[in-house]
Amino acid sequence: MSDTKKFLYVNRKAPYGTVYALESLEVVLIGAAFEQDVQLLFMDDGVFQIAKGQDTGEAEMKNFSPTYSALGDYEVTKMYVDKQSLEERGLTLDDLIHLTYEDEDDDYAEKDSIRLVSREEIAALMEEQDVILSF
Amino acid sequence: MKFTIQINEGPYQHQASDTAYQFTKAALEKGHEIFRVFFYHDGVNNATRLTSPPQDDRNVVNRWSALAEKHNLDLVVCVAAAQRRGIADADEAKRNGKDADNLAPGFRISGLGQLIEGGIQADRLVVFGD
Numbered sequence: 710m711s712d713t714k715k716f717l718y719v720n721r722k723a724p725y726g727t728v729y730a731l732e733s734l735e736v737v738l739i740g741a742a743f744e745q746d747v748q749l750l751f752m753d754d755g756v757f758q759i760a761k762g763q764d765t766g767e768a769e770m771k772n773f774s775p776t777y778s779a780l781g782d783y784e785v786t787k788m789y790v791d792k793q794s795l796e797e798r799g800l801t802l803d804d805l806i807h808l809t810y811e812d813e814d815d816d817y818a819e820k821d822s823i824r825l826v827s828r829e830e831i832a833a834l835m836e837e838q839d840v841i842l843s844f
Numbered sequence: 845m846k847f848t849i850q851i852n853e854g855p856y857q858h859q860a861s862d863t864a865y866q867f868t869k870a871a872l873e874k875g876h877e878i879f880r881v882f883f884y885h886d887g888v889n890n891a892t893r894l895t896s897p898p899q900d901d902r903n904v905v906n907r908w909s910a911l912a913e914k915h916n917l918d919l920v921v922c923v924a925a926a927q928r929r930g931i932a933d934a935d936e937a938k939r940n941g942k943d944a945d946n947l948a949p950g951f952r953i954s955g956l957g958q959l960i961e962g963g964i965q966a967d968r969l970v971v972f973g974d
Contacts (some may be wrong), residue, residue, distance in 0.1 A: 714964055728928075729852075729974075732885055735924060739956040743964065840963040842850070843971055 714839035715746045720755035722844065725770050730758045733844035734776055741783035748838075749780075750831065752791035756798060759788070759805050759823075774806065781810030781822055788822045791831060847871055848962030849881040852973025854889035855904035856897070861890050864972040865907060872915050880918045880962040881908075883951075885973065888926045891919070893948035905948050912950030919951045920958045 718737055724730040740747060751759060758774070765772040780788075788808055795801065808822040826834065835841060849868055853860035868878055883890055895905040912919050921931060927940065933953050937945040947953065963969045 712964065716960075716963060728885060732925060736884075736956050736959060740960045743957070743960045745960070745964065840969050841971075842963070842969070843973075844852075 848966035
């Protein structure tokens, strides 16, 4: 397993209505150990997975949103968000968790992980992947 | 071509496992290789031998077991997803202090690394689910 492939995780569902988001995150965390070229894409209701200020207390479910902030430490640094999905839901970049990573090639400068992309850019992104896991 | 198959939905409730089965069978008949079939999310419910569908319907679980035996398939059930949903082999049942196990023949329980490895090793990873 010496070869590196481009992996894209496509997250399309809201975080707590179904288990897909949580179990997708579990794949990303395990997958990080395999040193592949990893990208995450949030679109449709998946953009709510990284919404700020999640509180699941009264729903008696585990709030796993803090884990997204740790992904930078796992060298998962490319998080694409579909601009149109945000707009359709009345959200902006400011409504999302501020996800960052330390760039070891740039004196560990803190950089933003989230990149807003258009549907056309998403098509191009998908085109260049070896493996697409859709959740 | 070498395929890894991922199944994300349970039997009967959803078509994913049926379609994945037909795809896998057709690929094998055409001479392709199935590197692994990985069961995730509710897909782990395809691996319980306690399934008892009506006689006049297909048996989704037995069908996978039979295909695995015929073609020496590697049917892998995600351990974390299986634990949440009560799918266990004898070792898992013992480890978690349960009084029963239910893993069907031909399946094995392992970690998510098996899915990633499947993505790396295969020419195509094909996901069946919603």
